[in-house]
Amino acid sequence: DAKTTQPPSMDCAEGRAANLPCNHSTISGNEYVYWYRQIHSQGPQYIIHGLKNNETNEMASLIITEDRKSSTLILPHATLRDTAVYYCIVCSSNDYKLSFGAGTTVTVRA
Amino acid sequence: EPEVTQTPSHQVTQMGQEVILRCVPISNHLYFYWYRQILGQKVEFLVSFYNNEISEKSEIFDDQFSVERPDGSNFTLKIRSTKLEDSAMYFCASSEALASTDTQYFGPGTRLTVL
Numbered sequence: 011d012a013k014t015t016q017p018p019s020m021d022c023a024e025g026r027a028a029n030l031p032c033n034h035s036t037i038s039g040n041e042y043v044y045w046y047r048q049i050h051s052q053g054p055q056y057i058i059h060g061l062k063n064n065e066t067n068e069m070a071s072l073i074i075t076e077d078r079k080s081s082t083l084i085l086p087h088a089t090l091r092d093t094a095v096y097y098c099i100v101c102s103s104n105d106y107k108l109s110f111g112a113g114t115t116v117t118v119r120a
Numbered sequence: 121e122p123e124v125t126q127t128p129s130h131q132v133t134q135m136g137q138e139v140i141l142r143c144v145p146i147s148n149h150l151y152f153y154w155y156r157q158i159l160g161q162k163v164e165f166l167v168s169f170y171n172n173e174i175s176e177k178s179e180i181f182d183d184q185f186s187v188e189r190p191d192g193s194n195f196t197l198k199i200r201s202t203k204l205e206d207s208a209m210y211f212c213a214s215s216e217a218l219a220s221t222d223t224q225y226f227g228p229g230t231r232l233t234v235l
Contacts, residue, residue, distance in 0.1 A: 053124075053211045053226030054163060097163075106168035106176040107153065108224060 013037070013100040019115040022092075028085040030114055032098030035079040040103045043074060045083045046110075047094040054097065054110070057083065088118045122146045124227035126212050132233045133202055141197045141230045143212030152195045153213040153224060154187065156180070163211070169195065202234045 015033040022028040034043065045057040058065055058072045060081075065072045071084040085092055097113040125144045133139050145152050154166040168175040169187050186198045195214075199206055209231050213224040 048163070051157075051209055051229065051231075053213075053228050056223045056225065059223070106151070106170075107165040107178075108155075108163075109165065110155075110163040112162060 013041075013109065014098045014111055016096075016098050016111065016114045018112065019117070022085075022088045022116060022118050024090060024118050024120050025087055028088040028092065028116060028118070030083040030085075030096050030098075030116065031080065032083070033080045034098070034100050037078050037100055038102070041100045042102075043072065043078075043081050044099040044101055044108065045070070045072065046097045046099065046108070047092075048097070048113070049091075049094040054108075057096075088116075090118050090120065092116065093118045124212055124214055124225050126210075126227040126230050128230060129228065130231045130233070132235065135204055135234055136201050139199050139202055139232065141199075141210050141212075141232070143195045143197075143214075143227055144193050145195055145212065145214030146225055147193070149214035149216050149225075151175075151215045151217065151222075151224075152187075152189070153215075154197045155211045155213065155226075156208040157211065157229075158205075158208045166197070199232075202232075204234050207232055207234045 044059040046054040048054045058070050060072045074081045095113040095115050097110050099108050127142045152169045155163050157163045165178050167177040167181045184200045188196050209229040211229045212227045215222045215224045
């Protein structure tokens with residue numbers, strides 16, 4: 011039972027912003043939106059998370075719509091090293107686990 | 121920056137053998153997890169562990185699997201009698217608090233190959 015929907019793949023030009031969409035139309039009030047990425051077969055790497063407000067850290071920005079049914083991860087200046095699979099995960103306050111979907115394969119091209 | 125470490129990076133074993141995968145979580149973390157990823161497939165949750173007991177486990181985590189925190193630093197996953205289908209990357213993760221309220225940090229993984 012997928013809680014999120016992401017495009018399977020997207021390309022991005024090096025140096026440009028990458029905007030990764032995620033649909034989570036069934037999200038409930040106590041559920042957070044998490045973003046992780048996985049470079050090749052390495053361990054998933056935390057990027058950012060939020061509940062309802064937009065968030066920014068040194069890696070990315072997270073924009074959550076007012077109705078919380080979708081969000082966008084923004085990588086402000088994509089580099090070749092940002093090529094990875096990006097996962098949008100919805101996680102409730104009672105969850106002991108992260109449920110990974112197929113994610114979006116992002117390819118940054120020079 | 122503190123990180124989760126895992127050993128070995130690659131383990132090759134014969135079907136039916138027991139394997140123990142080791143993890144050293146981040147030192148002040150209280151919640152520990154194992155996930156696996158079969159080649160080309162999604163990352164799947166196996167088990168979470170808190171206060172020396174299993175908090176939650178998936179259907180994959182059957183009687184062949186066990187977890188232990190044998191001392192104050194290590195967290196292990198044991199597969200009692202390995203099967204071919206256990207071949208996968210196994211990731212350990214840890215967090216200070218529950219998944220929703222605190223970030224899970226993942227280790228680099230152990231590639232398990234069952235022959």
